[in-house]
Amino acid sequence: MDVRQNTILITGGTSGFGYAFAARLLELGNTVLITGRNQAKLDETKRRLPGVHTFRSDVSDPEAIARLYQQVVSEFPALNVLINNAGEMRKLNLQDPTLDLRDLTREVDINLVGPIRMVQQFLPHLKTKKTAALLNVTSGLAMTPFPLAPIYSGTKAGLRAYTKALRVQLQHTPVKVFELVAPAAKTPLADPFAGVMAESMLMAPDKVVAQAIEGLQHDRLEIYPGLSRILRYMSRLAPGVLLKQMSKGVTEAFAQPRVKA
Template sequence: MKLTSNTILITGGASGIGYELTKQLTALGNTILITGRDQAKMDRAKAAFPKIHTFRSDVSDPKAIATLYEEITKEFPKLNILINNAGIMRKINVHDKAGSLEDLTREIEINLSGPIHMVKQFLPHLKTKSEAAIMNVSSGLAFVPLPISPVYCATKAGLHSFTESLRVQLKNTKVKVFDLAPPATQTELLDGFDVEDLKGASTMKVEDMVKAAIKGMQTDRFEIRPGQANQLKMMSRLAPGFILKQMSRSVDRMLRTLD
């Protein structure tokens, strides 16, 4: 699809992959709207890219999504691309006795329910456009889990599945549906993980990952799997037991500390 002169909404656009999408898509001549919870972070992005527009909005709150929809469609009726990028990733030890049930599933509200609610809310508007797209940012971990982050990986497998169904349901509309499955990428998301957790993963530079994402959209590659994400998908089919064992080493270490 053409990636100039669009109006693009990017959730979680003030840092990491969202920030780099903001940077590269602004340079291509698009109008960019970003969301996030942390206003200071969005103010810093606005200072770097004065032409962007920021909206404080929590993707895990359906009421906030409804308000965002009202504001954006009124102010920016040309909106034609939605990028569901916001997400969090945590290590979770199921043996841990601390923590509430609500907290355990926080990633589901942000990474899975959030994009589904955003799609439902913005779809009628996107369907009115002559060219439109939705890109959901899943992960290479949608294909094989990293068991130290069990809930995160479940959300990404779920989002990948939802995106496939959405593409089929929208096949007779003008709305294209992309799934961006990044591999490990250098952003703050990985700050909570140590070298041992990520052993075997070659972390991609965010600039290169986003370049691949944009090229994928421009060439209508609907499932975009940069770098090692492609290998993860291939291995999940060719040698699922082997790749899961490789991905399980950090849990093996964690279990040894519990002995």
């Protein structure tokens, strides 16, 4: 697809990959719209990238998605690309008896249900365009779970499966369905995992985004930057070995002091 002169909505555009996408896509001559929950972060992004249009919206709230849709299509009827990027990743000990049942599935609501609802809301509009695209940001962890972040891993595997199915359903429409299988990168999302993921393994978000945009340009429907390519082959050739590798540090991270009976 042509990566210039589109009107592009990016969920979660105030840091990490979303911010890097916004900056690069603006440079390429696109109209760029971003969302986020935090108004101060949206204002700061607008200050750093004056060309960007900001919308405060929570992707886990269906009513907020409906409001966002009304506002975006009335102000930017040329919208033809949606990047489902917003996401959250938490270290969760599933043996912790204090975990709240409602809060437990927060990543499902943001990372999986969010993109599904966004697609459903914006698809009829995208289908009216001559060329249109959806890009879902999954993760190398869609191909092998990372036991320190169990719910997150489940959301990304689910989003990957959904994206593949969506691509088949939309094959005879103008809407191309892309998946960015993002590798571990140096963004705020990865901060709580410092020490578990070696700093040298973390890619710069603008490098990931440069490869993603190159993938879009060449109509590569599944884009595997950096270590994601290796994870892809390892997950097929030696899934057990890979899981063992990804499981390092779990016991230590969640070690409980022994309580006497």
